[in-house]
Amino acid sequence: MLRNSGIAFKLGVFILTGVTLIFLSIFAVNYLSSRRLILKNLANNAENLTLNIVNRIDAVLAPIQKIPETAAIWIENTDYTREELLDVLEKSVRNNPEVYGSAIAFEPYAFDSSSYYFSPYYYKQGDDIRFTAIGGKDYHYFYYDWYVVPKELGASAWSEPYFDEGAGNILMATYSTPFYRKDGDRRVFTGVITMDVSLEWLQSIVGNIHVLETGYGFLISKNGTFVTHPSARNIMNETLFSLNEELSHPHMREIGRNMIQGKTGFTRSKDPGSQVEGYLYYAPVNANGWSLGVFFPADEALLDIHKLNQIVVFLAVSGIVILGIVIVSIAGSITRPLQHLTGVVQSIASGNLDTVLPPAVSRDEVGRLRDAFNQMQISLKGYIHNLTETTAAKERIESELTIAHDIQMGILPKIFPGPPSCPQFSIHAKLIPAREVGGDLYDFFFLDSDHFCFTVGDVSGKGVPASLFMAITRTLIKTKFNAGVDPATVMTRVNEDLSMDNPSMMFVTTFVGILNIRTGHLWYCNAGHNPPYLIVAENDVRPLVSPQGIALGVMEGFEFQNSEMMISSGQTLFLYTDGVTESIDTREKQFGETRLKACLSESIRLSTEDMVNAVVEQVQEHAGTMAQFDDITVMSLRFFGAECQESKG
Amino acid sequence: MRSGIAAVLAIFILLMPMSLSASPENQLEPLSFLPLWRPQAQFAGFYVALEKGFYRQNGIDLQFIQGGPNRSPGNYLIDGKADVALLWLSNAIQLAASGADVVNLAQVVQRSALMMVSRKSSGIVSPADMEGKKIAMWPADFQIQPRAFFAKYHLNVQTVTAANTLNLFLRGGVDLALVMWYNEFHTLMTYGIDPDELNTIFFPDYDLNFPEDGIYVLGDTWFKKADLLCRFVMASLEGWYYAFEHPDEALDIVIPVMEKNFVPANRIHQRWMLDRMQNLIDPGRNGTKTFELKESDFQRVSTVLHNDNLIMFSPNFEYFSKGCVHHAKK
Structure with a gap:
């Protein structure tokens, strides 16, 4: 398609495609690098924000952890009284604003051999500090996480978050430290000291995380349970793995597992709630192994770059459009003269040579092309003028040649003597010139009532000169014959006339014979011509021998000699020119004398006319598609002689 | 919205049983029921039956007592705090063997989870x-x-x-x-x-299959209100069938109750629980009837308990199993 399009179109397509590709490459590189930069900054911000919050949480939780751990050391190393124990417990609640309540829970009978449960508990109620004893038939505190987990782990532990009904359903977590008593070298587990901490403040700290428009923070426990989340419904109800069916996706599940395993990371992720694509930064709270995640949507993160992209794309598209217009106008200024020139040249090509070419306005390639066409137009005009004249001249010559042909054919005798008006002999001849006019000749006429003269000649060369020379020769032969003149004399005289003034050095081979139609006596003279054949009988075709004479017009003063013979009744004399025997076929094989003799032998029973036609047909058949090379002349003369006389008599 | 309405209705029914039964045009018989544990899909059939009004349609004004760690169904039954309670078969056999007059109305969970x-x-x-x-x-x-x-x-x-x-x-x-x-x-x-x-x-x-949740009453209650109790069983069965056929609706009923009682609730988990309950209650296999207590199960549990010295003798199955499923047909 492009191949058939105009130059302006091709130029536009190639340049605009190239420019667009360059733009796209620059755009892609720019987009990717600025996107990487923006994400890096955002990741840094998210990291700072997350670590800041995590540190703040740790700053609250870490001191709380110290309280029961210090108390445990005190209990293990002191002989305390019940009052001292309660006093320490009460103070730890009173003096630590973050602590909601604190208990010291003992193993069965460990504090007092008479009581199965012993677990004093101080807790805040408004501004008051209240006391209660935990444990009883309905509350086996030994079975609860805050007790059994540190006991079995042998280490302090934060509980999972829980809603405390007694404190008004606020979110709490308990830090429990196990303590022991010494039994010889063994440390025997004796109970746990707990600190209940309200987690309401976490909501506000984490809830205040805002990244971009809707980015937010969330805190999950060691089990992945949401401790804080913008959607209150998720808190304590859902885990990172239960929130959405989508979270069963391996990638999301992997992120969740990394988080609960206390890893730090920044990754592409979906919003655990809304499934919006975005980025998540997460880091663990060191104190309790919980994990803080900060999520921000990708759309918002890349909003600026998307706006920038829109501007860049707008500018690029505008630029490409302007460039397109410029290309079209420049290409148009180049191709418009070309198109104009093309139209004019098409008009010239259709034959209108007089169409005026547009004037040359510039000396550029188009201007030079116009000049070249102008020159071509002039040359074409001159050539066609010459051609017209030449054609006219040729037509004239052809016309004259046609007339000459008619004249030449006209001077050949048309009426062939023979039975019944002339019963003594029969003659037939045919001349086929190779061109319009030829150099062959034949003629015959009666010298008197008994003597019949006949001649066949062949002028050297062909065409008009030969035909003129032939006409001269024929006329000379005819005028030189008087009654009683023999053929050799005629030949000698004609030769004198032809040789005398022959600047073109033309010559003519001629055979002349005079037949006495009563006796069959034949006088003849051969001037360099193919010897005629005497057809005596079937398979008896003899050449007519004679003293070797030269062609007429070659040598001045040459004396020709006569020959004579008797022709018997029924014998036929066959004369021809070399156009017959030298006729070639497509393989350039000559017709030849052998074939001619065979042909004559076959034609012995035919009339003289049929014999002539048979020979001509065979020669033409032999030549096939080959153009006739030389004039062809054949003559056949059959003598009936005495038989006719007898039959007459 | 639908779950919201369901929750309000459930709470209304829970709080107002006395007034409803007292109204003259409502000749509903009061009955109290305590499940084994806090609200969750483990008891979806009961909550659905309540919410969909299957109990009321059966002439029962049900007082649904919320279960929890501090409410022992056995104790509630014996102390008369609940007319009907869910117990594990092993627990019920121990109670019966220790002299408590508890009887099985229906075996809900056939296979130990x-x-x-x-x-x-x-x-x-x-x-x-x-x-x-x-x-x-x-x-x-x-x-x-x-x-x-x-x-x-x-x-x-x-x-x-x-x-x-x-x-x-x-x-x-x-x-x-x-x-x-x-x-x-x-x-x-x-x-x-x-x-x-x-x-x-x-x-x-x-070979330690202990059928779990079953519906129990005191023998005394059975003799007084057999018909009412079996209507309760059949309404509960209807509730379960409904819950299995409409799991989403069942969750829409159960989850608000959980939230109202501060029980951590997430839907995926409750859906899992409901689906497993269907596996456990499913009557299709082994020709077992839904809610039927099989004597072989009873004997297996009794034998283990006896071997473990948790019971001195095995209660009488004929007396222990009231078979409300059969009773209702009679």
Whole structure:
């Protein structure tokens, strides 16, 4: 398609495609690098924000952890009284604003051999500090996480978050430290000291995380349970793995597992709630192994770059459009003269040579092309003028040649003597010139009532000169014959006339014979011509021998000699020119004398006319598609002689 | 919105049973019911029957007492605080054997959902691998099956009694944990544990199938209100069928009740629980009728309890099983 399009179109397509590709490459590189930069900054911000919050949480939780751990050391190393124990417990609640309540829970009978449960508990109620004893038939505190987990782990532990009904359903977590008593070298587990901490403040700290428009923070426990989340419904109800069916996706599940395993990371992720694509930064709270995640949507993160992209794309598209217009106008200024020139040249090509070419306005390639066409137009005009004249001249010559042909054919005798008006002999001849006019000749006429003269000649060369020379020769032969003149004399005289003034050095081979139609006596003279054949009988075709004479017009003063013979009744004399025997076929094989003799032998029973036609047909058949090379002349003369006389008599 | 309406209605019904039964045009007979535990899909059929009005349609003004760790269904039954309660078969047989007049109206859960899980990394695949390991178990009757299991395979296993077995297990305090298939097993999944990270041991696979939740009353109550009680059973059965056919609607009924009672609720987990309950209650297999207590199950549990010296004699099955499913047909 492009191949058939105009130059302006091709130029536009190639340049605009190239420019667009360059733009796209620059755009892609720019987009990717600025996107990487923006994400890096955002990741840094998210990291700072997350670590800041995590540190703040740790700053609250870490001191709380110290309280029961210090108390445990005190209990293990002191002989305390019940009052001292309660006093320490009460103070730890009173003096630590973050602590909601604190208990010291003992193993069965460990504090007092008479009581199965012993677990004093101080807790805040408004501004008051209240006391209660935990444990009883309905509350086996030994079975609860805050007790059994540190006991079995042998280490302090934060509980999972829980809603405390007694404190008004606020979110709490308990830090429990196990303590022991010494039994010889063994440390025997004796109970746990707990600190209940309200987690309401976490909501506000984490809830205040805002990244971009809707980015937010969330805190999950060691089990992945949401401790804080913008959607209150998720808190304590859902885990990172239960929130959405989508979270069963391996990638999301992997992120969740990394988080609960206390890893730090920044990754592409979906919003655990809304499934919006975005980025998540997460880091663990060191104190309790919980994990803080900060999520921000990708759309918002890349909003600026998307706006920038829109501007860049707008500018690029505008630029490409302007460039397109410029290309079209420049290409148009180049191709418009070309198109104009093309139209004019098409008009010239259709034959209108007089169409005026547009004037040359510039000396550029188009201007030079116009000049070249102008020159071509002039040359074409001159050539066609010459051609017209030449054609006219040729037509004239052809016309004259046609007339000459008619004249030449006209001077050949048309009426062939023979039975019944002339019963003594029969003659037939045919001349086929190779061109319009030829150099062959034949003629015959009666010298008197008994003597019949006949001649066949062949002028050297062909065409008009030969035909003129032939006409001269024929006329000379005819005028030189008087009654009683023999053929050799005629030949000698004609030769004198032809040789005398022959600047073109033309010559003519001629055979002349005079037949006495009563006796069959034949006088003849051969001037360099193919010897005629005497057809005596079937398979008896003899050449007519004679003293070797030269062609007429070659040598001045040459004396020709006569020959004579008797022709018997029924014998036929066959004369021809070399156009017959030298006729070639497509393989350039000559017709030849052998074939001619065979042909004559076959034609012995035919009339003289049929014999002539048979020979001509065979020669033409032999030549096939080959153009006739030389004039062809054949003559056949059959003598009936005495038989006719007898039959007459 | 729908769940909101359901929740309001449920609360209304829970709070107003007396006034409803007292109204003259409503000749509903009052009945109180205590499930085994806090609201969750384990009891979806009962909540659905209540919400959809199946109890009222059966002339029952049901007082639905919310269960929880501090409410022992056995005690509530014996003390007369609840007319009807859900009990595990093993618990009920012990009560009966100890002289309490508790009788079974219907066996809801046919197959024991109790199971033991361990991390694949601890390499516990057969009973023998448990030798010397530590297992976290819930208190009381939950321990009957595992103890019978340990005895059967002559295992010395350290047991830690805990109200919550998962945290201890997750933090590496124990090697194994006793969990319920329909509940804690899936909770582990929601805590980020993949199923292929765990090995499981189901008690029914070791000929220790203890049918669990059953509907119980005192014999005295049975003789006075047999018809009412069986209407309760049939309405509950209808509730279960409805819940299985309309799981989303059932969850829309159960979850608001959980939220109202501050029970952590997430839908995926409750859906898992409801689906497992269908597996456990499913009557289709073994030609068992839904809600029917099979004597073979009764005998198996009795034998284990007897061997464990938890009961001195086996209660009379004919008396113990009232078979409300059959009764209702009569």
